[in-house]
Amino acid sequence: MAAPVLAVRELHKRYGRQEALAGVDLEVGAGQLVGLLGPNGAGKSTLTKIACGLVRPSDGRVEVLGRPAGSPAARAALGYLAELFRFPGWCSADELLRFHQRLAGSSGGEAERRELLDLVDLGAAAGKRIEAMSKGMQQRLGVAQALVGSPRLLLLDEPTSALDPVGRRIVRELLEELRRREVAVLLNSHLLSEVELVCDHVAIIAGGRLVKAGTPEELAGPAAVEVETGSGVKTFEGAVREDAPRIVADLVAAGERVYRVEVRHSSLEDVYLDAVGGQTG
């Protein structure tokens, strides 16, 4: 098995007496899209910031492509978009990307800048000053900025919080494209439906601990078909949508009156709420 692009081992972070992270383990492989979920204050942003060297861990280890997080080699391999970010309002989208190309040592030149702006649907706004852009445009520009220099690991902290449905779709398609390019992505989000749609793997953090992890399908659990009959509600565990006509036909053949049929499976939201126990930050 290939070594993970991001490896988090027994990670602890304490702010005074408060423990923001209490021994988290997590891996993100090449081309893998991992969604990080959790209530406010769960430690998601802290984990992301440690991974890109903005915050020092109290204990444990974080490595990017086998290099300690925060080292120049690790920083050269990643792109990052913070939840709270701001770019100099006086410069244009193109100038900002050019500046980040110089910081990242990228030789992509104008072609890379144009491709990135097109990817986030800002091709027509290359010369527009950032202060004249909407929050959504700035967030898409932030995603483009994070992609400067073709990073192997992308850390996105709430990248769609300011986006409208069209903007979210653009980012979603971009994430699919990144998966095709074998880029590892850690997506920190509150939008469960987004995570469910794009992520291969989901990790739920609560109180600084990893409380649940797996693929969305694994987490969603077994499906069931629920039928309301004259003799009460009958639940057929493990049955899926395709089983519903047969179940109804069997019940009718057995002389039951059928009033309602519902195909059930636990959504990521159910799993999330169950995992965090109704916590909110």
Place this chain on the structure above:
Amino acid sequence: MSGAQLRSAAAVVGLSIQEGVRKRVFLAVLVLTAGFLALFGLGAHFAFKDVDEFAAGVPDVLDSHAFTGATIFGLAMFATLFLGAVLAVFLTLGVVRGDAESGLLQPIVVRPIGRTTMLLARFAGAASLSAAYVLVVYFAACAITEVTGNWSPDHLLGPALGLALAVAIIAALSLLASTVFSVTAQGIVVFMVFGAGLTAGLMAQIGNAINSDSLHTIGRVASWALPFEGLYTASLHALISGTSGLTGVVLQLGPFGGSEAAGPGLVAWAFAYLFGVLALAAFVFSRRDL
């Protein structure tokens, strides 16, 4: 420092300068500076004219031209230092904590450039811009006194470089303050330190005037603790160091009171101080969670 880091540092220096120049505040500073120089020119013109008329019938025991030129130029030096300090603080305002709180810093710091290089590049941008500004205002004031009164300082370049180094130190102190304080607190702290330095110089001047060794020593020690003040008084001294006789004595009673030659140690100390402040800023920044 590697080649890649140097290129990144150059990008940050460029951004700092562009940012300083393209903000409206810089335009305001330029307009106000033009206003200051115009007023200074007008003042210098009438000062020379009036003193020439006043001194026409007086025996030639005092070089009234040198006295007038040195006095008004000394005042212009103070204004130049003050404006340069304002610019240095403005260009370094919120560079670390302020920018981190607003989210401007993180996208830059996660790049391979590294925190120390980023900080030094921000310093280089701010210091070079404010030092260049001080040099331009200094030489403009110099040209004005030359044109209006045919007077120029005894030493031209030394005081200019002294002032430039002084504002670079203020920029470094402001940068250090930005690693600890929020934007408003940073501005207040740096201007209080600047005021403390000027007060120390004033104490030395008063000590000199009333012949109080203790006051003079306290003032000198304090102004060395904040060497931008030492550089300023040394620059003042260099303006008139060649002026002797009664004119030199009378000048010491004005804005030049307490001014002293730099001596061999001051410039070396100022550079050591500058590097020490930058090293401390880099250390504090490297330990800071963003």
